[in-house]
Amino acid sequence: MTIIVAILQAVLLVTLAPLFSGITRKIRAKMHSRKGTSIMQDYYDLAKLWRRCEVKEGGSGIISRLTPPIFLGSFILVAAGLPLVMQACPVPFLGDIITVLYLMALPRFMFALGSIDSAGSYTAIGGVRELLVGVLVEPSLILVLFVAAIAAGSTNLGIMANAVGTLQAYPFVAIVVAGVACAMACYIEMGKLPFDLAEAEQEIQEGPLAAYSGPSLAMIKLGVSVKQLVVASLFVAIFLPFGAATTAAPLDLLVGLVSFLFKLLIVMLIASVIENSVMRARYKYLGRYTWFVVGIASLSLVFLVIGI
Amino acid sequence: MSTKKQTTLRVGETHVQAVRDTFPGVVLDATWQAEDQVTITIPVDMLPDVVEFLYYGRGGWLPNMVANDERPLRGCYVLYYLLSMEESDPGFVVVRAEVDPNTMEYPSVTPRVPACVWSEREAFDMFGLRAVGLPDERRLVLPDDWLEDLYPLRKDSMDYRRRPAPVTDVEDYTFLYEGNAEETTQVPMGPLHITSDEPGHFRLFVEGEDIIDADYRLFYVHRGMEKVAESRLSYDAVTFLADRICGICGNAHSVAYAEAVENAQGIEVPLRGQYIRSILLEVERLHSHLLNLGLVCHYCGFDTGFQHFFRVREKTMDLAVLLTGARKTYGLNLIGGVRRDILDEQKLATIKYVRELRNEVEALVDMLVSTANFESRTAGIGRLDPAVARDYSPVGPAVRGSGIARDVRFDHPFDGYKFLVGMSARSHDGCDVQSRTLVRVEEFMDSLDMIEQLLDGAPEGPIQTENWQYTPHKYALGYTEAPRGEDMHWAMVGDNQKCYRWRAKAATYSNWPILRYMLRGNTVADAAIIVGSMDPCYSCTDRVTVVDVNKKSSTVLTKDQLEGYCRRRTHSPLAGKGW
Structure with a gap:
């Protein structure tokens, strides 16, 4: 039964990802005082790219061909395992934080590897930057999830969500502070401005994306949209599980689904407003922002240890 | 100074007098073209001394140098170094020197006054006049596939409609590296770059993301306006x-x-x-x-x-x-x-x-x-040191x-x-x-x-x-x-x-040579904004290619088509015709 939920929610996230990025684009246009494209535009773009023929760079190998499907696939797998509409993981072995973190590290690894597998000098710079973001952000994310796991007594995301949702997670302050740190880490992880370093159009001409075309580019683009939703969902699932179904009853699931989409929409709206009111961070100074996040994450650990 | 200055003194007279005093017998002639413009004629071998004196000694700035083929008029080429005097007695002093058409050579001013570098390179491209001692003798304006001995602005060289066939298929422009670091990666930026929307080839010499040095090749859209x-x-x-x-x-x-x-x-x-x-x-x-x-x-x-x-x-x-x-x-x-x-x-x-x-x-x-x-x-x-600017x-x-x-x-x-x-x-x-x-x-x-x-x-x-x-x-x-x-x-x-x-000297023509110094010490991420802060205008600099009037693929639009397009703003009459 729950395996169906898992498949359905993965399909749901993939089909909705272009819609969400379309909405983001619309908000951006409004903030630019432009009319903007239709919110369905990303579907059209993907469809068009899918029909185009693939152009491969001379000298590029199997790696750059494997990167797009692995990039997209990993995030779909993560999406299947997260406790989104239920306060429990539909597939327990996919819902462990260790699994989730590694599944999120895999596409980054492939992305960076793919960027070296290209003759372009900007793509390599983009790959290096992507790794830099990973190195700087992942520790805080791991720390925060560790705090939540201790507080809930399990590394399973479903049990963590349930503990937070029923307000049984202890200590309370530590969880709230961890939630704040997690929100910030997730925002950086989403790769939106001011942290879209790996694809910075004006600086390095979209970095590794420049090496892909046709269906590969479509997969990467879809992958990036899905990634943003998955990262936002990860935060929502653990720290805002309110409204998610506690049982597998159809009505509960429906309520869970509606509340999940609502929460996700709010998070994405806030993210896109932030995105359009800042300039891109200088990649040199990225460390300053992430130190701040590490600080808050450590604070939550302190609160956990002293038990408030 | 101002007390000594008489009302009858013309603008620029103090500068001319200063040149006369410092280099006796050098000023062969001084004529005023306008109230604030004087041209002094000097022997060609005195060019570096006189231009340097006016530039650093008298507070002059150098917009550019104009070369001119005056063989039909007086049997020689003529160089005009334009100086804008901005400290005392503001006005323009033009230093004029005649170049022998047999030797086609003159002493380069660039080693003394770096501001001349582009003008002297251009004078070679356009007229074949060689500046002896010019540190950088690469082509500036003409494309890499241009003939070796065709100098377009010479009066007897070519018709403005002539399109010489390319002599080579490769771009063999050498980019100069002046940094100290031994191992650098070269990052090409352009000829078509996503944020500059105009063609210019910047070659960044980088270590990681740090720019050690930069060189560039421009004039991809040279229009030959002066010839036209x-x-x-x-x-x-x-x-x-x-x-x-x-x-x-x-x-x-x-x-x-x-x-x-x-x-x-x-x-x-x-x-x-x-x-x-x-x-x-x-x-x-x-x-x-x-x-x-x-x-x-x-x-x-x-x-x-x-x-x-x-x-x-x-x-x-x-x-x-x-x-x-x-x-x-x-x-x-x-x-x-x-x-x-x-x-x-x-x-x-x-x-x-x-x-x-x-x-x-x-x-x-x-x-x-x-x-x-x-x-x-x-x-x-993108720091521009005032000394480099000077x-x-x-x-x-x-x-x-x-x-x-x-x-x-x-x-x-x-x-x-x-x-x-x-x-x-x-x-x-x-x-x-x-x-x-x-x-x-x-x-x-x-x-x-x-x-x-x-x-x-x-x-x-x-x-x-x-x-x-x-x-x-x-x-x-x-x-x-x-x-x-x-x-x-x-x-x-x-x-x-x-x-x-x-x-025609456009503003950006004077600014390109300093870009290299502005890029040094910054990162690749900042390259675009540094170039942008200069507000470069490529087409201005590249002022001079001939629009091929006999291009076979050209499309002629009727007035009605154009007017209709202006009203509708859709269905461009050029759509699908390679525009």
Whole structure:
């Protein structure tokens, strides 16, 4: 039964990802005082790219061909395992934080590897930057999830969500502070401005994306949209599980689904407003922002240890 | 100094006297082309000494050097080093030297005054005149696949319609590396780069993301305008060609050319015409500066600011429509004045636009300055050392952001600028992208004030004069302060109602050589914003390729098609025809 939920929610996230990025684009246009494209535009773009023929760079190998499907696939797998509409993981072995973190590290690894597998000098710079973001952000994310796991007594995301949702997670302050740190880490992880370093159009001409075309580019683009939703969902699932179904009853699931989409929409709206009111961070100074996040994450650990 | 100065002394006389005193017997001749312009003729081997003396010793700056093929007139090539004297006795001193057509050589001034480097490279490309001792003898203007011994601007070299076949298929331009680090990666930026939208090939020598050195190749869109002007147009039609040098600041070029001819021929433009020219130049500055402020946002990854600056910029385009009938201030200049008057109701409407613009831009600039990361993206980035600036004579906001207040409008007031009160050149001394941006912001506000002052002060009267005597082979300088800095035109008319030689120096031509120094020590991430902070204009620099009138694939549009397209704005008649 729950395996169906898992498949359905993965399909749901993939089909909705272009819609969400379309909405983001619309908000951006409004903030630019432009009319903007239709919110369905990303579907059209993907469809068009899918029909185009693939152009491969001379000298590029199997790696750059494997990167797009692995990039997209990993995030779909993560999406299947997260406790989104239920306060429990539909597939327990996919819902462990260790699994989730590694599944999120895999596409980054492939992305960076793919960027070296290209003759372009900007793509390599983009790959290096992507790794830099990973190195700087992942520790805080791991720390925060560790705090939540201790507080809930399990590394399973479903049990963590349930503990937070029923307000049984202890200590309370530590969880709230961890939630704040997690929100910030997730925002950086989403790769939106001011942290879209790996694809910075004006600086390095979209970095590794420049090496892909046709269906590969479509997969990467879809992958990036899905990634943003998955990262936002990860935060929502653990720290805002309110409204998610506690049982597998159809009505509960429906309520869970509606509340999940609502929460996700709010998070994405806030993210896109932030995105359009800042300039891109200088990649040199990225460390300053992430130190701040590490600080808050450590604070939550302190609160956990002293038990408030 | 000023006490000794007699009223009868002409502008530039002190400089000529100083050259005479320092180098006895060197000045063979000194003639005044206009009130503030003197040309001294010296022997060619004295060029480096005299130019260096005037440049560093007398407070001169060097816009450029003009080479001219005067063999049909006096059997030799002639070089004109233009110097803008900006300390005491402001005016222009032109150092003229004749080059023997048999040796085709002259001593290079570049080792003494680096500002000459591009002009001397160009003189070789166009005329085959070799500067002995020039450290950098690569091609500047001509493409890599151009013939070895075809010098297009020589009077006897080629017809302007000739298209020589390429001699090579490879681009073999060598990029020079002057850094100290041994192992660097070369990052090509361009010829087509996503944020510059115009062709220019920058070669960045980097370590990781740090730029150690940079070199560049430009002139991909050389249009050969000077050749066309000499061979095809009559001298009074060149004002309209000069408009087309630039898509942004064409009017500044047109005015500069017109004034060059007017200065040479002694044509007096009526006062009202002078005022109108200044007003239109300032309108041009309004939209150009808003463009650059928008682009600064774009380069920083702040597209919201970019779009809003462009929204407001639309209002300055409307203002241009009101005053000129077109979104660009094109086609308004004639030799002897302007073509269109500013009527009373247009004056009132302009003042209304100016007020609205002032409020909206003030709000936008506040927003820009308070945006997160603006400071960290722009402060200390792309440093232009004032010492480098002194050596290379850059112009416009690029130099004014380094604490040097050079501005033709105030150094050599012309047209309506002579009558302005309470204004002075703006400068900031941060030497970085932020300073250059702030200079533009302040100049934008000043331009609004100037337009108001000029509108109020403009006297009634005619806007153009048609009575003048055409004297062949007279030459002079014309200059304007374009949004990007000084435009300097040198024109000599021939005995056939055409330009004998027209040399248009765009603002950006003076600024490219300093870019290398601005890029050093920054990161690849900042390269785009540094190039952008100079507000480069590629097509201006590349002013000179011939539009192939016999191109087989060209598409001719009828007037009806064009008018229909203007109304519908859809179904472009050019669609599907390779445009």
